[in-house]
Amino acid sequence: MQNTAAPTPTHCPYCALQCGMNLAPVEGGGVEVRERTDFPVNRGALCGKGRTAPAVLDRGARLTEPLVRGADGELAPASWEDALDRVASALAGTRAEHGADAVGVFGGGGLTNEKAYTLGKFARVALGTSQIDYNGRFCMSSAAAAGTRAFGLDRGLPFPLEDVPRTGCVILVGSNPAETMPPSLRYFTELRERGGTLIVVDPRRTRTAEQADLHIAPRPGTDLALALGLLHLVVAEGRVDEEYVAARTTGWEEARAAAMAHWPEYVERITGVPVPQLREVVRMFCEPEAAMVLTARGPEQQSKGTDTVGAWINLCLATGRPGRPYSGYGCLTGQGNGQGGREHGQKADQLPGYRKLDDPEARRHVAGVWGVDPDSLPGPGRSAYELLDALGTDVRALLLMGSNPVVSAPRAAHVEERIRSLDFLAVADVVLSETAALADVVLPVTQWAEETGTTTSLEGRVLLRRRAVTPPDGVRGDLYVMRELAARLGVEKGFSDDPEEVFEELRRASAGGLADYSGITYRRLAAENGVFWPAPEPREAGAAPHPGTPRLFLDRFAHPDGRARFVPVAHRASAEEPDEEYPLLLTTGRVVSQYQSGAQTRRVAELNAAAPGPFVELHPRLAERLGVAEGDRLAVVSRRGRAVAPARITGAIRPDTVFMPFHWYGEGRVNTLTNPALDPVSRMPEFKTCAVRVERSSDAAGGAGGAGGAGAVSGRTSPRP
Ligand SMILES: Nc1nc2c(c(=O)[nH]1)N[C@H]1C(S)=C(S)[C@@H](COP(=O)(O)OP(=O)(O)OC[C@H]3O[C@@H](n4cnc5c(=O)[nH]c(N)nc54)[C@H](O)[C@@H]3O)O[C@H]1N2
Numbered sequence: 078m079q080n081t082a083a084p085t086p087t088h089c090p091y092c093a094l095q096c097g098m099n100l101a102p103v104e105g106g107g108v109e110v111r112e113r114t115d116f117p118v119n120r121g122a123l124c125g126k127g128r129t130a131p132a133v134l135d136r137g138a139r140l141t142e143p144l145v146r147g148a149d150g151e152l153a154p155a156s157w158e159d160a161l162d163r164v165a166s167a168l169a170g171t172r173a174e175h176g177a178d179a180v181g182v183f184g185g186g187g188l189t190n191e192k193a194y195t196l197g198k199f200a201r202v203a204l205g206t207s208q209i210d211y212n213g214r215f216c217m218s219s220a221a222a223a224g225t226r227a228f229g230l231d232r233g234l235p236f237p238l239e240d241v242p243r244t245g246c247v248i249l250v251g252s253n254p255a256e257t258m259p260p261s262l263r264y265f266t267e268l269r270e271r272g273g274t275l276i277v278v279d280p281r282r283t284r285t286a287e288q289a290d291l292h293i294a295p296r297p298g299t300d301l302a303l304a305l306g307l308l309h310l311v312v313a314e315g316r317v318d319e320e321y322v323a324a325r326t327t328g329w330e331e332a333r334a335a336a337m338a339h340w341p342e343y344v345e346r347i348t349g350v351p352v353p354q355l356r357e358v359v360r361m362f363c364e365p366e367a368a369m370v371l372t373a374r375g376p377e378q379q380s381k382g383t384d385t386v387g388a389w390i391n392l393c394l395a396t397g398r399p400g401r402p403y404s405g406y407g408c409l410t411g412q413g414n415g416q417g418g419r420e421h422g423q424k425a426d427q428l429p430g431y432r433k434l435d436d437p438e439a440r441r442h443v444a445g446v447w448g449v450d451p452d453s454l455p456g457p458g459r460s461a462y463e464l465l466d467a468l469g470t471d472v473r474a475l476l477l478m479g480s481n482p483v484v485s486a487p488r489a490a491h492v493e494e495r496i497r498s499l500d501f502l503a504v505a506d507v508v509l510s511e512t513a514a515l516a517d518v519v520l521p522v523t524q525w526a527e528e529t530g531t532t533t534s535l536e537g538r539v540l541l542r543r544r545a546v547t548p549p550d551g552v553r554g555d556l557y558v559m560r561e562l563a564a565r566l567g568v569e570k571g572f573s574d575d576p577e578e579v580f581e582e583l584r585r586a587s588a589g590g591l592a593d594y595s596g597i598t599y600r601r602l603a604a605e606n607g608v609f610w611p612a613p614e615p616r617e618a619g620a621a622p623h624p625g626t627p628r629l630f631l632d633r634f635a636h637p638d639g640r641a642r643f644v645p646v647a648h649r650a651s652a653e654e655p656d657e658e659y660p661l662l663l664t665t666g667r668v669v670s671q672y673q674s675g676a677q678t679r680r681v682a683e684l685n686a687a688a689p690g691p692f693v694e695l696h697p698r699l700a701e702r703l704g705v706a707e708g709d710r711l712a713v714v715s716r717r718g719r720a721v722a723p724a725r726i727t728g729a730i731r732p733d734t735v736f737m738p739f740h741w742y743g744e745g746r747v748n749t750l751t752n753p754a755l756d757p758v759s760r761m762p763e764f765k766t767c768a769v770r771v772e773r774s775s776d777a778a779g780g781a782g783g784a785g786g787a788g789a790v791s792g793r794t795s796p797r798p
């Protein structure tokens with residue numbers, strides 16, 4: 078296919094909002110972004126990342142040929158045949174010597190549904206390994222676990238964003254859409270214009286919090302106590318919706334008893350939020366007919382993230398919100414395909430259609446679609462951090478597709494050391510990320526505008542991305558990589574590099590599952606601007622297609638009895654609390670002009686100019702106590718290591734807390750500091766809370782001034798023994 082004259086309607090490569098955009102060919106090759114107004118979610122608006130996304134298509138920014146590490150220890154160009162042979166023989170060799178579970182696979186929530194589905198199948202069928210997980214574990218896994226527990230089903234938003242302006246009150250918990258999904262802000266602006274109120278819960282007064290009617294700034298890691306204190310007040314003030322609780326839920330008595338143990342004064346001591354503010358939140362949330370709680374990574378990336386989200390869901394259930402019009406609980410999923418990426422089998426415990434790998438009926442169904450014996454499918458594997466932690470010991474070879482863990486994983490220096498100790502690492506990526514630079518083989522793959530595929534947005538809306546430009550010679554697709562590797566591992570059938578063919582198989586594999594896509598086709602997606610799952614195929618031939626399900630739970634929840642479940646939860650401390658040696662709390666997050674590990678956005682000049690490097694946000698009182706001035710180089714030290722970046726002094730943060738964004742490698746890598754303490758249910762690491770001390774960095778040799786490495790690191794300089 079050549080560049081066509083008409084612009085191609087598609088979606089942004091980055092976040093879960095999946096803004097619609099048009100790509101128009103430009104003279105001399107390539108494409109530029111044009112406004113696309115027919116997609117209702119963003120109605121043409123884009124943030125800077127979406128606007129500049131074509132820059133990463135340029136040859137200069139990306140990989141255009143396979144790289145293989147030679148005897149001299151350096152990565153050097155190779156043919157596709159040689160690169161694929163080398164990967165297949167290394168994976169097969171490891172499997173023969175150490176067993177199938179010595180081969181690991183690590184995926185990403187940015188991969189299309191077709192890729193994520195194929196990666197899960199590749200691990201279980203072509204490699205026969207149980208050792209697969211993905212970066213979504215670091216993202217929304219706590220909300221997913223809590224949603225499944227309470228409602229029997231996890232779809233981030235159980236209603237479309239267009240419902241937000243029609244509700245009476247939104248509590249945004251640990252979410253900063255002004256930086257992380259700017260075009261979505263209009264929904265909150267419109268809410269307020271219509272007379273609704275916005276409450277933001279964030280230890281920092283963010284650009285989002287500045288727009289709120291009420292900003293609550295708890296200590297990081299205390300949202301669980303906060304939600305319990307609010308529920309306590311709801312009960313004490315007689316605001317429970319008894320009729321709803323009786324008709325639509327189970328477990329209220331235990332959850333009520335647990336909340337009553339959390340007195341407002343006790344909650345004030347834990348969270349730092351004054352009791353009158355707690356009362357104000359309860360009033361604003363309970364008075365309107367309709368209200369919502371939306372969470373994002375702030376409360377979720379905690380070693381108690383599942384219970385924390387559970388506590389917010391309990392508050393919603395007690396006040397009769399979920400399953401009522403313009404009401405309920407939702408999670409703002411993060412990555413481009415963060416929703417679909419967690420439904421179709423790249424997760425350690427999962428089969429397509431949001432099925433469970435340990436469910437015999439699910440195994441039978443999916444094995445039937447795959448044409449394999451159900452008993453040949455391995456069982457559940459390790460979660461993402463546990464998998465990374467096992468590299469070089471139990472897991473000796475790794476295929477990585479769609480993640481850059483050397484920057485983004487918790488306790489990253491340790492993870493980097495584990496990755497370096499592998500017998501063999503293959504990375505498929507569009508750029509030479511810091512992790513790809515450590516690989517034995519790097520496979521350069523096509524990206525969003527160069528290929529067709531589906532993503533599922535934060536609303537649960539399945540969308541079609543369309544190919545708009547011809548990829549450079551020397552680049553192949555992820556589906557091609559998996560097909561070719563499977564063939565070299567002796568599995569000739571069942572792997573296609575045609576995305577529509579893969580989607581047709583995914584439809585059958587998902588049929589009857591919670592995330593049922595069987596009634597969705599490429600043709601429908603092209604015509605309908607997306608379809609909300611579940612959308613099962615009608616049983617009778619010739620029947621009208623299922624319209625999709627924008628709003629869930631209106632009649633029943635997804636548990637067998639149709640009721641939502643309260644889960645009794647109680648406050649507990651974070652895995653690491655401040656002490657004399659590490660007296661401050663560190664929390665982490667994002668800035669608008671960089672995306673995730675920065676692998677893509679640090680290669681875009683305009684974005685780099687806007688956000689050139691890491692920084693440490695701290696309160697003026699703390700700065701004064703430490704004798705720190707704006708721009709001073711600071712060392713932030715935790716039990717796991719030390720990161721250096723310039724000071725940014727602001728009254729917008731709590732004096733007991735410092736904040737760093739996580740988009741950079743090098744001395745400013747904040748994940749050198751973060752704590753891999755895991756939530757017992759979701760296995761989410763505690764990215765948002767750990768204990769640190771802050772010092773002026775006396776290390777004058779640093780030189781880089783906190784820029785933190787704009788490009789990729791060089792790989793190992795000597796071959797592995
Ligand atoms: N520009 C940009 N946009 C992105 C991304 C990106 O990297 N860059 N990534 C995408 C992805 S994958 C994701 S997951 C989303 C994430 O989207 P968000 O969740 O909005 O992003 P974060 O900045 O990680 O965290 C949100 C807020 O949580 C606050 N917070 C920290 N600790 C706590 C706490 O203990 N309690 C509470 N209540 N709040 C706390 C932080 O101060 C921060 O303002 O963004 C998506 N969009």
Ligand SMILES: Nc1nc2c(c(=O)[nH]1)N[C@H]1C(S)=C(S)[C@@H](COP(=O)(O)OP(=O)(O)OC[C@H]3O[C@@H](n4cnc5c(=O)[nH]c(N)nc54)[C@H](O)[C@@H]3O)O[C@H]1N2
Nearest residue numbers: 212215216479480481485505506510665673674676739764
């Ligand atoms: N301290 C701290 N750490 C965090 C977080 C935090 O809030 N604080 N947030 C966590 C969260 S929510 C997330 S989602 C993770 C994200 O962290 P990562 O998993 O590192 O995410 P990305 O930087 O998006 O990495 C994606 C990689 O895949 C490549 N890529 C993009 N598209 C494709 C494709 O189609 N195929 C292939 N093969 N490669 C592709 C990109 O170039 C990039 O190198 O970080 C987590 N880490």
Ligand code: SF4
Nearest residue numbers: 089091092096124127
């Ligand atoms: S908000 Fe997200 S989807 Fe929209 S343009 Fe920005 S990065 Fe892309």
Ligand SMILES: [Mo]
Nearest residue numbers: 216217411412
């Ligand atoms: Mo994420």
